[in-house]
Amino acid sequence: MNPETKNVRTWPGGPMRQMSAERFSGSIPFAREIDSMSNAGRYVCETCRLTCGGVLLKDGCWLCDACATGKARKGRQMTPEQRLAAGARLTLARQARQTAQDDQPTA
Numbered sequence: 001m002n003p004e005t006k007n008v009r010t011w012p013g014g015p016m017r018q019m020s021a022e023r024f025s026g027s028i029p030f031a032r033e034i035d036s037m038s039n040a041g042r043y044v045c046e047t048c049r050l051t052c053g054g055v056l057l058k059d060g061c062w063l064c065d066a067c068a069t070g071k072a073r074k075g076r077q078m079t080p081e082q083r084l085a086a087g088a089r090l091t092l093a094r095q096a097r098q099t100a101q102d103d104q105p106t107a
């Protein structure tokens with residue numbers, strides 16, 4: 001049985017962690033008490049909100065590996081490469097439509 005945990009920013013501008021007033025599975029005693037909670041668990045990614053073993057600071061947000069590298073486990077975020085490919089497909093489709101219209105006989 002696990003006590004309730006809250007996602008808490010461990011210091012202003014710092015990463016989010018699961019915190020609880022009681023010890024819980026995988027928790028460690030935290031150096032400070034935050035909102036009377038002093039047991040810290042896993043880190044929480046600010047983008048996907050999933051817990052993970054560690055987060056890293058990217059563009060002012062603390063992100064899990066998957067989000068920081070653009071390989072999100074959830075959601076529809078695309079990598080820059082995927083976005084480029086999608087844009088190229090759109091352009092091709094638009095050109096194909098344009099060509100088809102040009103081929104229409106003018107009455």
Ligand SMILES: [Zn+2]
Pocket residue numbers: 045046047048049050063064065066067068
């Ligand atoms: Zn994430």
